[in-house]
Amino acid sequence: MTASFRDMRIASAFCVALVSPDDFDGWRVNARRLLMADVPPDRVAWSEPGGAGGDLFAGSDKRLPSPPVDAEQPRVPRAFLQLAQSAILHRDAERLALLYRLLWRLQSKPGLMEDAADPDVRRIEELARTVRRDIHKMRAFVRFRVVDEADGGEHYVAWFEPEHHILRANAKFFVNRFTNMAWSILTPAGSLHWDGTSLTEGPPAQRGDAPAGDATEDLWRTYYASIFNPARLKVGAMLKEMPRKYWKNMPEAALIPQLVAGAQAREAAMVDAGSDLFAGEGRPTSLQAIGEEIQACRRCEIGCNGTNAVMGEGPSAALMIVGEQPGDVEEQQGRPFVGPAGRLLRAHLEDAGIDERAAYVTNAVKHFKFVQRGKRRLHQSPTAKEIDICRWWIEGERGIVKPQLVLALGASAARGMLGKTVSVQKERSRAHRLEDGTELWLTTHPSYLLRLQDDARAVEEKRFADDLRSVAGRLAELTA
Amino acid sequence: MSQTLLLERLGILADAAKYDASCASSGTAKRTSKGGKGIGSTEGMGICHAYAPDGRCISLLKILLTNHCIFDCHYCINRKSSNVRRARFTPQEVVDLTLSFYRRNYIEGLFLSSGIVKSSNHTMEQLVEVARILREEHDFRGYIHLKTIPEADPELLAQAGLYADRVSINVELPTDAGLTRLAPDKSARQIEGAMAGLKSEIVEAKDARKRFKSAPRFAPAGQSTQMIVGADAATDSDIVGKASTLYGRFGLRRVYYSAFSPIPDASAVLPLKRPPLIREHRLYQSDWLMRFYGYAPGEVQQAADADGMLPLDIDPKLAWALKFRERFPVDVNRAPREALLRVPGLGVRAVGAILASRRHRTLRLDDVARLTVSIAKLRPFLITADWRPISLTDRADLRTLVVPKRKEQLELFAA
Numbered sequence: 001m002t003a004s005f006r007d008m009r010i011a012s013a014f015c016v017a018l019v020s021p022d023d024f025d026g027w028r029v030n031a032r033r034l035l036m037a038d039v040p041p042d043r044v045a046w047s048e049p050g051g052a053g054g055d056l057f058a059g060s061d062k063r064l065p066s067p068p069v070d071a072e073q074p075r076v077p078r079a080f081l082q083l084a085q086s087a088i089l090h091r092d093a094e095r096l097a098l099l100y101r102l103l104w105r106l107q108s109k110p111g112l113m114e115d116a117a118d119p120d121v122r123r124i125e126e127l128a129r130t131v132r133r134d135i136h137k138m139r140a141f142v143r144f145r146v147v148d149e150a151d152g153g154e155h156y157v158a159w160f161e162p163e164h165h166i167l168r169a170n171a172k173f174f175v176n177r178f179t180n181m182a183w184s185i186l187t188p189a190g191s192l193h194w195d196g197t198s199l200t201e202g203p204p205a206q207r208g209d210a211p212a213g214d215a216t217e218d219l220w221r222t223y224y225a226s227i228f229n230p231a232r233l234k235v236g237a238m239l240k241e242m243p244r245k246y247w248k249n250m251p252e253a254a255l256i257p258q259l260v261a262g263a264q265a266r267e268a269a270m271v272d273a274g275s276d277l278f279a280g281e282g283r284p285t286s287l288q289a290i291g292e293e294i295q296a297c298r299r300c301e302i303g304c305n306g307t308n309a310v311m312g313e314g315p316s317a318a319l320m321i322v323g324e325q326p327g328d329v330e331e332q333q334g335r336p337f338v339g340p341a342g343r344l345l346r347a348h349l350e351d352a353g354i355d356e357r358a359a360y361v362t363n364a365v366k367h368f369k370f371v372q373r374g375k376r377r378l379h380q381s382p383t384a385k386e387i388d389i390c391r392w393w394i395e396g397e398r399g400i401v402k403p404q405l406v407l408a409l410g411a412s413a414a415r416g417m418l419g420k421t422v423s424v425q426k427e428r429s430r431a432h433r434l435e436d437g438t439e440l441w442l443t444t445h446p447s448y449l450l451r452l453q454d455d456a457r458a459v460e461e462k463r464f465a466d467d468l469r470s471v472a473g474r475l476a477e478l479t480a
Numbered sequence: 481m482s483q484t485l486l487l488e489r490l491g492i493l494a495d496a497a498k499y500d501a502s503c504a505s506s507g508t509a510k511r512t513s514k515g516g517k518g519i520g521s522t523e524g525m526g527i528c529h530a531y532a533p534d535g536r537c538i539s540l541l542k543i544l545l546t547n548h549c550i551f552d553c554h555y556c557i558n559r560k561s562s563n564v565r566r567a568r569f570t571p572q573e574v575v576d577l578t579l580s581f582y583r584r585n586y587i588e589g590l591f592l593s594s595g596i597v598k599s600s601n602h603t604m605e606q607l608v609e610v611a612r613i614l615r616e617e618h619d620f621r622g623y624i625h626l627k628t629i630p631e632a633d634p635e636l637l638a639q640a641g642l643y644a645d646r647v648s649i650n651v652e653l654p655t656d657a658g659l660t661r662l663a664p665d666k667s668a669r670q671i672e673g674a675m676a677g678l679k680s681e682i683v684e685a686k687d688a689r690k691r692f693k694s695a696p697r698f699a700p701a702g703q704s705t706q707m708i709v710g711a712d713a714a715t716d717s718d719i720v721g722k723a724s725t726l727y728g729r730f731g732l733r734r735v736y737y738s739a740f741s742p743i744p745d746a747s748a749v750l751p752l753k754r755p756p757l758i759r760e761h762r763l764y765q766s767d768w769l770m771r772f773y774g775y776a777p778g779e780v781q782q783a784a785d786a787d788g789m790l791p792l793d794i795d796p797k798l799a800w801a802l803k804f805r806e807r808f809p810v811d812v813n814r815a816p817r818e819a820l821l822r823v824p825g826l827g828v829r830a831v832g833a834i835l836a837s838r839r840h841r842t843l844r845l846d847d848v849a850r851l852t853v854s855i856a857k858l859r860p861f862l863i864t865a866d867w868r869p870i871s872l873t874d875r876a877d878l879r880t881l882v883v884p885k886r887k888e889q890l891e892l893f894a895a
Contacts, residue, residue: 115840116833117847140527144584156583176512177521181583216580222487223581226494227542228532231741232757237535241528252530260533 013045014064018096021048021165024088031100035074036067041104046096079113080106086128089135089165095127134164139173141246144183145214156183159210159249167192171199186210217251224252230263277389284396287311294366294393300386302367307331312362312397318479319354319471320403321345322394324412324445325365328377336361341447345409348446348461352468354475360401364408364416365390379447387415398438404478406438407471410445429467431474439474443467489567490577496547496558497593500650501706501736503528505539505588505623508645508701518619519582520589522645526623527588540591540625541581545569545606549595553652553663555711555740558595568597571610578614582622589623589645590614596629604632604640611643623701630666630674637674638698641681646701646733649674654722658712675730678703682731702733709763710755711740715788717781720766724777727770737763762790769797772828773821794879798824801861802879811863812843825857 016030027046034044084099102120106112115121144156156178162170167185171192174185184193186205193200238256247253277299284290291311297303302325310326313335321337329339337345349356364387370377382390394416398406408414411424417440418432424442432440449461506526513519528537546568547558557564569577578590592610596603607626614620626644628637641647649671653659656668678699685698705726707719714722723735739760766783769775783800784790791799801808801824810819812834820831833851837843845867849855860869860878 111840114836117837117841117843117850119850122850136525136527140529142585146584158585173521173523176514178519178583179513180517180519214584216584219487219490219577220581220584220586222491223494223541223543224530224532224538226491227498227538229498229534229536229741231754232534232536232739234535234757235533238531238533241537242531250530256533263533 013043014039015045015047016064016096018046018048021050021091022089022168023048024085027084027088027096027099030064031103032074033064033067034100035103035107036071037065038071039065041097041101044097044100046100048093048096074103075107075110076103077106077110077113080124083113083124083128086131086135087124089131089169090127091164092127098123098127131164131166134162135166135170137246138162138166138170141242141250142174142185143250145211146216147211149182153182156181157210158183158185159205159207160185160187161249162187162189165189168201175199214251221252221255225255225259228259228263230259233260233263235260278392283399284393285400287397287400290393290396290400297366297393300389302365302369302382302386305367305369307368308334309366310334310336310363310368311366312336312360314360314362314401315358316401317358317360318404319359319475320398320401320406321359321361322406322408322413322416323361323363324410324447325363325382326368327379327447328368328370331368336363340450341445344446344449348465348468351465352472354468354472360397360403362394362397364394364413366393382412384415384421387412388419391416391419404439405471405475406434406440407468408440408442410448413445414442429463429470439478441467441471441474486573489569490543492565492567493544493547493569494542496544496564496595497542497591499557499738499741500542500591500593500627501536501738502625502648502704502734503537503539503542503591504646504701504704504734505625506701507733508623509697511621513619513621516619516621518621519579520621522588522621522623529586529588539588540623541578541587541589542591543569543574543577543593545571545574545592545594545603545610546597547595548597550598551596551663551665553666555652555662555708571606571613574610575613575618578622579618579620582620587622589620589625591625591627593627594629596631600629600631601633601636604629604636608636608639608643611640615643625701628674628678630671634674634677637678638681641678641685641699642696644699646704647678647699648704648706649678650706651675651722651726652706652708653712654707654709654714654719655712658714662711672730675703675705675726675732679730703730704732704734704736705730706736706738709737709739709760715784716759716763716766716790717784717788719763720770720777720780720784723767724770735767737767756792758792759790762792762796766790766796773797774818775800795824797822798857805878808861809863809869810861812848813838813863813865823858823861825854825861826852 014034016034018026080102087095087099098120102112102124105120112118113121116125138160142158142160144158147155147157149155167187167190174183174192175194178194180196182195184191184202186209188204188206191202191205193202247256284293294309294311297309303309308331310330323337323341326336327339327341330336330342336342346356349359365382368377369380369382369386371380372378406417408417411421414424414427415421417434422442424444428442428444430441432442434440444460444464446464449457449464452460504526505522506524508522510522510524512521526539528539530538532538544558546566547564548566548568549556549558549560552560556562574590574592578587581587582589590610592607594603594607607628611624611626614624623646624644625646625648626640628640628647628649630649637647651668651671652663652666659666659668681698682702685695688695689697707722709719719737726732726735737760739755739757741754766780769780770777779800780796782803783796790796794802801822807819807822810823812820817831817835820826820834821828826834830852834843834848837847837851841847842865844865845855845859848858848862848864852858859867862869
């Protein structure tokens with residue numbers, strides 16, 4: 001199109017300016033008048049406040065023609081009106097011309113709206129659909145935050161960014177729903193305020209005009225995170241209905257990345273935790289068999305770290321002493337309790353009058369869990385799951401050794417014996433019963449004593465010694 | 481109770497509720513809060529206020545009143561022998577949560593269910609009490625869905641229907657044998673008896689409202705149910721058969737299918753692995769075929785393979801079309817609605833558009849392409865003014881031509 005031709009077209013066009021982008025009544029009145037005056041679509045230029053067309057047509061102020069008195073009433077099918085009322089709210093500047101073109105074509109082809117394959121009909125339907133979706137998403141994703149008023153009342157304020165000119169069209173929904181509440185919806189294009197009886201419109205607002213938070217959002221986020229089922233991750237389906245553009249104004253959306261990241265891990269853990277890693281295997285029948293099988297056990301991460309498993313040792317005895325796991329020295333020598341903690345334990349056993357050689361000594365976990373720091377291998381505590389997997393072995397040992405009393409040292413050993421986590425400090429110094437009636441005593445692990453200094457160490461060593469003496473006493477009673 | 485405690489309990493009781501698939505808030509009577517003293521409105525269409533990363537809609541505050549339970553159903557995370565943390569809400573706490581979420585526009589309403597505590601009647605009374613406080617004391621006009629307990633007094637179920645928009649009882653498993661094995665405390669007869677009772681209340685109330693405007697509404701959004709898929713040996717054919725019986729006998733609005741999903745601390749009776757989620761999707765598609773596309777249950781079952789399972793790689797409509805090729809191709813310019821609805825790839829809306837457009841023009845392939853999502857899938861099954869699939873429909877390898885390359889797992893229908 002050459003410049004001069006365009007200028008000519010503009011000069012001969014009738015310019016219609018709407019009061020606001022969602023001014024459907026204004027559009028309808030003008031369209032009706034143009035139609036009755038027989039003005040074809042290519043001679044009308046529509047403009048709206050804030051629209052790009054405004055300046056272009058500034059030079060053309062041709063007054064709208066008056067329709068002849070005997071002009072025919074235009075035909076407007078209901079299907080068109082319904083679509084047009086939605087479509088006009090679309091932010092596409094071309095929509096106004098499209099609507100008039102359709103209206104114009106409808107006069108000679110009344111059934112046009114049924115022809116869904118017509119490009120104009122398809123376009124208006126598409127516009128209307130997009131607008132309806134935007135309206136629907138606003139109803140869904142507006143989030144109010146409460147502000148306490150000076151008079152003791154509550155005011156609910158939301159910040160929302162609609163894509164199309166839907167704010168006014170959506171007001172009725174919010175009035176009907178929150179009739180007995182005072183609320184405001186602030187948007188970049190204007191705002192709505194409801195005080196319980198009347199609706200007023202306000203100027204465009206900014207995000208900062210709305211409150212930054214609401215205490216109830218913690219509850220809502222908790223709900224959002226908890227109702228999500230990690231076993232059914234479908235991020236695509238979520239994004240389709242809740243695109244990222246809405247996230248910034250939804251308090252729960254901040255959780256999404258971490259929920260997605262954690263989901264696969266959570267499901268795998270559930271399946272793992274439910275599965276029996278020892279399914280189909282018979283109980284080991286000898287300590288020697290256990291000693292061989294644990295070397296090959298790869299049922300948890302520690303088993304796969306390339307270290308040697310350490311088997312318990314000692315005779316079939318009335319006392320079984322259970323530690324946590326082999327340490328650096330134990331792993332190298334392949335024997336339990338030969339490191340510093342073992343030496344401390346032995347000293348205390350002797351003081352308490354317990355013959356260490358007459359006890360069966362073993363660990364709740366068979367492999368050494370550590371992190372490498374330079375040349376040193378630093379001990380790491382096993383997880384509950386790792387301990388639970390190893391219960392198969394410790395229970396196997398107990399079934400063969402058949403002790404009358406088990407002394408568990410530290411929380412890991414306690415879990416290995418009980419299958420649940422207990423507080424050693426609370427449960428120590430008294431007898432517990434295992435399922436088969438065997439007596440269980442809990443106390444701290446000697447390595448804990450090694451980490452303490454001065455007075456604290458003295459206090460804890462005394463308690464440890466007291467526990468061992470009680471055990472010695474019970475042992476004497478049980479074996480008497 | 482302090483706020484932190486409330487947070488924790490909300491976490492536990494929402495977590496425990498998430499195995500119920502339904503979160504629908506649609507299909508109830510239209511209400512607004514105008515002229516009342518409270519808040520709340522319902523439209524015909526439900527609103528999903530958020531979507532979780534599992535793709536499911538969050539429309540309602542879906543929680544349990546308590547997850548303590550005297551029943552021991554193997555598939556349920558809340559069964560008596562399960563090791564989960566337990567918690568409970570008072571009815572007033574549920575009311576307060578519902579209202580404070582609703583005021584902030586987080587939800588459409590409440591979906592309340594519960595583990596069975598003390599007795600079925602006691603539990604049902606508590607559920608009804610929550611709905612009563614919301615409706616009577618707060619004039620709440622949002623959506624309420626109450627899970628009803630089949631073992632409770634019919635009178636209590638009747639009260640539930642007066643306050644709730646929707647009531648539901650889960651049939652739980654597609655076969656009676658499955659129910660006996662996995663839910664030893666439940667009885668199929670009792671569940672169906674309660675559903676029949678609700679149906680007659682719903683029908684009576686509808687009838688009464690036709691004659692007296694002031695007659696009370698009873699569960700205007702009807703009743704629904706849920707079946708767990710993949711926890712027992714039932715085939716897709718069994719499930720489709722069961723669903724159609726349920727729709728027919730009890731006038732259900734919806735049957736939900738919930739792929740059994742691994743739960744923490746699972747019972748040893750259960751399979752450990754979940755069935756593929758796509759299986760659940762295929763069941764929803766077959767449900768849709770029965771409800772909106774005019775397929776008889778027997779026809780949907782014909783789409784299944786010899787082992788009674790629907791194919792996972794293609795949808796049941798396409799599977800049916802591939803088995804009954806003599807019904808194709810269909811002429812878009814002449815065929816009746818019923819025949820068009822059978823064309824794989826044509827949805828209800830596209831068929832409507834075709835029927836309307838062809839009054840004005842003779843449809844060509846391009847025209848049809850504008851009315852549908854993808855024409856490629858349709859071509860072997862259609863005749864248009866400028867297209868006729870001469871040999872395509874008879875080709876032995878047609879299946880490989882139309883099977884989608886990438887498996888989609890969109891959950892279009894479960895909302």
